Amino acid sequence: MSTTVQIPSGDDRQFEALYSAVADISSPAIVLVQEIFGINHAMTEAVRDWSALGYHVVCPDLFWRQQPNVVLEPQTPGDFDKAIALMQGMDPALAIEDIGATRNWLSSMLGHDRIAVLGYCLGGRLSVQAAMVHPFRCAVSYYGVGLDEVLPLATEATPPSLLHIAELDHFVPPPVRAQILARVDALSQFEAHVYEGCDHAFARKDGDGFVAAAATLAERRSLAFMAKHVA
Numbered sequence: 001m002s003t004t005v006q007i008p009s010g011d012d013r014q015f016e017a018l019y020s021a022v023a024d025i026s027s028p029a030i031v032l033v034q035e036i037f038g039i040n041h042a043m044t045e046a047v048r049d050w051s052a053l054g055y056h057v058v059c060p061d062l063f064w065r066q067q068p069n070v071v072l073e074p075q076t077p078g079d080f081d082k083a084i085a086l087m088q089g090m091d092p093a094l095a096i097e098d099i100g101a102t103r104n105w106l107s108s109m110l111g112h113d114r115i116a117v118l119g120y121c122l123g124g125r126l127s128v129q130a131a132m133v134h135p136f137r138c139a140v141s142y143y144g145v146g147l148d149e150v151l152p153l154a155t156e157a158t159p160p161s162l163l164h165i166a167e168l169d170h171f172v173p174p175p176v177r178a179q180i181l182a183r184v185d186a187l188s189q190f191e192a193h194v195y196e197g198c199d200h201a202f203a204r205k206d207g208d209g210f211v212a213a214a215a216t217l218a219e220r221r222s223l224a225f226m227a228k229h230v231a
Helices: 041-052 079-089 092-110 122-133 147-153 174-185 212-229
Strands: 002-008 014-020 029-033 056-060 115-120 138-142 161-166 190-195
Touching: 002 041, 002 056, 002 092, 014 041, 014 092, 029 041, 029 092, 029 122, 041 056, 056 092, 092 115, 092 122, 115 122, 115 212, 122 138, 122 147, 122 161, 138 212, 147 174, 161 174, 161 212, 174 190, 190 212
Parallel strands: 029 056, 029 115, 115 138, 138 161, 161 190
Antiparallel strands: 002 014, 014 056
């Protein structure tokens, strides 16, 4: 069962997050990073699902500096445009700091630092960026956008990162995907998989682009990857 918690920010404020704990406090944990739609139905389900797989999970509201507790659904007319406006209005540096603050809160709650960061879409990019500057054990990125601009900054010191890439993702056209994969090949701790015939958001259960087989495969790969680094 998930609950709403208050996370102290780095600038002496607070923001909300959705938190689901498992019975064993020593279990590993995930900071789950939202898509562009806030902590909506899909993110609430993701918190529940990853927690059911044995992880403490906390999903911070990264739009709180603009509009706290915003909930948008891709199927609702007008919500996509609102989500794009919020994404464009986001300060990425502050969002990454808020992800780090969430990790610190979680580590303090659990008394350990076996914590991964995992995100979707916007969160897929922010997860990799957050792992570059905060002490996460690893990062998992589902169809992250803008990774071609992020990965050139990665080094051998960057935590292990797993990238799930949709072959037909219109946000990551083939030339961009080639850049990403080339950079992954140069980083021994990075791993990437391309999901043939899949478009963006193939793991969003309530989405038009959901592909159950690909989502199951990505989940299995994510669990194996995280088991190496946080379990």
